[in-house]
Amino acid sequence: MASSSLVLPSISLRRSSISTSSLGFMNDIPRISLKNLDRGGRVFMSVAVGSQSTVVDDALFKDYKPSRAFLFPGQGAQAVGMGVEAQKVPAAAELYKRANDILGFDLLDVCVNGPKEKLDSTVLSQPAIYVTSLAAVEVLRARDGGQAIINSVDVTCGLSLGEYTALAFAGAFSFEDGLKLVKLRGEAMQDAADAAKSAMVSIIGLDSEKVQQLCDAANQEVDEADKVQIANFLCPGNYAVSGGLKGIEAVEAKAKSFKARMTVRLAVAGAFHTSFMDPAVSRLEAALASTELRTPKIPVISNVDAQPHADPDTIKKILARQVTSPVQWETTVKTLLTKGVEKCYELGPGKVIAGIVKRVDKGADIENIGA
Numbered sequence: 401m402a403s404s405s406l407v408l409p410s411i412s413l414r415r416s417s418i419s420t421s422s423l424g425f426m427n428d429i430p431r432i433s434l435k436n437l438d439r440g441g442r443v444f445m446s447v448a449v450g451s452q453s454t455v456v457d458d459a460l461f462k463d464y465k466p467s468r469a470f471l472f473p474g475q476g477a478q479a480v481g482m483g484v485e486a487q488k489v490p491a492a493a494e495l496y497k498r499a500n501d502i503l504g505f506d507l508l509d510v511c512v513n514g515p516k517e518k519l520d521s522t523v524l525s526q527p528a529i530y531v532t533s534l535a536a537v538e539v540l541r542a543r544d545g546g547q548a549i550i551n552s553v554d555v556t557c558g559l560s561l562g563e564y565t566a567l568a569f570a571g572a573f574s575f576e577d578g579l580k581l582v583k584l585r586g587e588a589m590q591d592a593a594d595a596a597k598s599a600m601v602s603i604i605g606l607d608s609e610k611v612q613q614l615c616d617a618a619n620q621e622v623d624e625a626d627k628v629q630i631a632n633f634l635c636p637g638n639y640a641v642s643g644g645l646k647g648i649e650a651v652e653a654k655a656k657s658f659k660a661r662m663t664v665r666l667a668v669a670g671a672f673h674t675s676f677m678d679p680a681v682s683r684l685e686a687a688l689a690s691t692e693l694r695t696p697k698i699p700v701i702s703n704v705d706a707q708p709h710a711d712p713d714t715i716k717k718i719l720a721r722q723v724t725s726p727v728q729w730e731t732t733v734k735t736l737l738t739k740g741v742e743k744c745y746e747l748g749p750g751k752v753i754a755g756i757v758k759r760v761d762k763g764a765d766i767e768n769i770g771a
Contacts (some may be wrong), residue, residue, distance in 0.1 A: 425534060425537045425538075425550075425568065425569045425571075425575075426550065426551075426553070426569065426570065426571055426697055426698070456695045456710050456711050456712070457710060457711070458709050458710050458711035458714045459710070460695070460710035461696075461698075461699035461708035461709075461710055462707070462708070464554070464555055464699040464708055464739070465554075465739060465740065466554055466555040466699075466736055466739050466740065466741040467552070467554055467740070467741060467742050467743075468549070468552045468553045468554060468555075468741070468742065468743050468744075468745070469553065469554075469555045469556060469557070469736055469741050469743070469744045469745070470537075470553050470555075470556040470566070470569060470744075470745050470747055471556070471557055471558065471559075471562070471744055471745065471746050471747070471753045471757070471766075472533045472556070472557070472558030472559070472562035472563075472565035472566050472569070472746075472747055472748055472753075473529060473533065473558070473559055473561075473562050473746065473748045473749065473750055473752055473753050474529070474558065474559035474560035474561040474562045474752075475522065475525050475526055475529065475560065475561050475668065475672075476525075476666065476667070476668070476750075476752065477529055477748060477749045477750035477752050477753075478511075478519050478520065478525045478528055478529055478749055478750075479519075479749055479750060480511075480512070480513065480514035480515070480516050480519055481511075481512060482511050482512075482528070482532050482749040482770075482771065483496065483508050483511035483512055483528075483531075483532050483535065483771060484512055485539060485770060485771050486532065486535035486536070486538070486539060486771040487508075488539075489535075489538050489539050489541075489542045491538040491541065491542070492535035492536075492538035492539050492542075492771060493535075495531055495534055495535050495538065495575065496508040496511075496531060496535070498575065498576065499527065499531045499579055502576060502579050502580060502583065503527055503579070503583060507527060507528060507531060510524055510528060511528050511531075511532060520667055521590070521669075522586045522589055522590040522593070522668065522669045523583075523586040523587050523590050524586070525586070526561050526582050526583075526585060526586035526589075527579060527582050527583050527586065529561060529562075529565075529748060529749060530561065530564060530565050530568075530578065530579060530582045531579065532748055532749050532771050533558075533562065533565045533747050533748030533749070533771070534565060534568060534569065534575060534747075535771040536747040536748050536769045536770060536771035537550065537569060537747055537769075538771075539769060539770075539771050540745070540747065540769045549745070553698065553745075554698050554699075555698055555699045555700075555701065555708070555736065555741070556569055556570055556698060556699070556700055556701075557700060557701035557703075557732055557736075558703075559703070559727065559729055559752075559753065560632075560672070560673070560703060560722070560727050561582065561585070562748075562753075563700070563702065563703050563719070563722065564578050564581060564582050564585070564719075565578070565748070566700045566701075567693075567696060567700050567715070570696035570697050570698050570700050571694060571696060571697045572693055572694055572695070572696045572700065572712070572715065573691060573692065573693050573694070574692075577691050577692065580687070580691075581684075581687055581688065581691060581719075584683060584684070584687045585680070585684060585723070588679070588680035588683040588684060588723075589669065589670075589672060589677060589680050589723060590669050591679065591680070592670065592676060592677045592678070592679040592680045593668075593669035593670025593671070593672075593676070593677075594669070594670075595679060596625070596644070596670070596671075596676055597644065597645040598642070598643060598644050598645055598648075598670040598671035598674075598676045599642075599643075599645050599648040599665065599666070599668075599670065599671060600631060600640055600641065600642045600648070600665075600666040600668050600670075600671060600672060601640070601641050601648050601651060601652060601663050601664065601665050601666060602634075602638060602639070602640050602641075602663065602664040602666060603638075603639050603640070603641060603651070603655060603660050603663055604637060604638055604660060604661045604662045604663070604664065605637055605659070605660050605661025605662065606637065606639070606658060606659065606660050606661075607636065607637070608630065608633060608639055608730075610658055610659070610660075611630055611639045611641065612630060613658065614641075614651060614654060614655060614658045614660070615628050615629055615630060615641060615643075615651065617650075617654055617658075618647050618650035618651045618654055619647065621650050622644065622646045622647045622650055623644075623646075625644055626643065626644025626645065626646040626647040627643055627644060627647050628641050628642065628643025628644065628647035628648060628650075628651055628671075629641065629642060629643060629674055629726070630642075630726055631671070631672060631673035631674055631726050631727065632673060632726065632727045632729065633726060633727060633728055633729060633730040633731065634727075634729050634730060634756055635729070635730050635733070635756045635757075635759040635760050636730070636759055636760065637661075637759065638756070638759065640666065642670075642671035642672055642673055642674040642676070643671050643674060643676070644671070644676075648665075651663070652665070672723065673722075673723065673724065673725060673726055673727055674724060675724055677723040677724045678724055680723050680724075681720050681721070681723065681724060684719065684720045684723065685716075685720045688716040688719055688720055689716070691716075693712040693715060693716055694712060695710050695711070695712060696708075696710070696715075700715075701732050701735075701736075702715075702718050702722075703722050703725070703727045703728060703729065703732070704718050704721055704722055704725045704728065705718075705728065706728040706731040706732045706735060729756065730760065733756065733757055733760045734760055737760065737761050737764060742765065743765045743766075743767070744757060744764065744765065744766040744767070745766070745767050745768075745769055746766060746767070746768045746769065747768075747769045747771075748769075748770070748771065749770060749771070750770075751768050753766075754766045754767075754768050
């Protein structure tokens with residue numbers, strides 16, 4: 401049967417009982433804001449007929465107005481002992497069992513017992529954080545008033561790896577498909593890191609302009625293969641630099657002269673979010689091409705351009721580019737706050753995201769939901 405597209409008039413969408421296993425972790429159907437109407441008062445949506453679907457307007461969520469946001473952490477948030485709380489909630493505990501079938505090992509055992517060196521590895525920490533973060537959603541759901549909070553969320557985002565978690569929460573792909581992608585992503589990034597000597601370092605106490613000047617100064621002293629760049633724009637005074645090992649060492653040596661408060665070498669496999677990750681892109685593209693990805697039910701903010709996207713094909717392209725692109729997290733958080741978000745929730749291990757949000761705005765209201 402041929403696919404078709406519809407231009408719908410203003411509509412009121414009622415809640416339904418779509419299961420989390422089929423469409424993600426939100427229990428209501430897509431909520432199309434009246435802010436997303438075009439000048440003719442129309443909403444553009446994709447309509448699937450049979451196995452085919454039309455291309456959705458990628459700008460569907462462009463003018464989103466956030467009130468409640470779910471934020472998901474990235475690699476580095478892991479800690480031995482995470483997942484213990486999740487075992488008290490059957491739906492959360494079940495996610496670890498489902499993960500074992502895909503991963504081929506006991507993920508919960510690694511989360512709870514470590515050892516730290518094993519959990520910190522890229523290939524394990526990424527699936528562990530993904531599963532534990534979505535388990536935190538189930539922990540919240542089981543709480544008094546938790547379902548009402550979940551239903552009130554109208555935007556979501558995640559730091560680097562956390563973008564996959566956000567997409568799973570928003571129903572763009574299933575828990576299982578998301579985990580398969582995250583597993584492959586971790587493996588591909590590890591392999592890319594193994595192919596060249598590279599590293600990442602956090603620069604504390606400088607604004608982004610000064611960090612860029614620091615990178616420029618370091619790059620004057622190293623070959624092209626060792627050049628560095630800002631990879632994570634986290635928050636004022638905290639920016640991560642990625643690049644060749646010699647370039648990173650030059651950054652560390654020069655940081656004090658640029659008045660940096662300190663540098664912290666990051667415990668990651670290599671220069672994430674730079675061209676050092678190019679070998680991972682083709683593997684991600686192939687995996688994404690074979691993954692069913694739907695329009696998210698709420699806006700999911702991209703790390704690449706700090707914008708929400710609605711077209712599944714566009715989201716796939718952005719996810720493949722994400723591993724070689726700087727993370728625009730500072731812009732994402734500032735945009736949410738500027739647009740008037742009232743309450744944020746950090747779901748998953750650690751409180752890294754809450755700390756970043758508070759650095760952007762001390763008055764921001766953010767609550768951590770762990771698992």
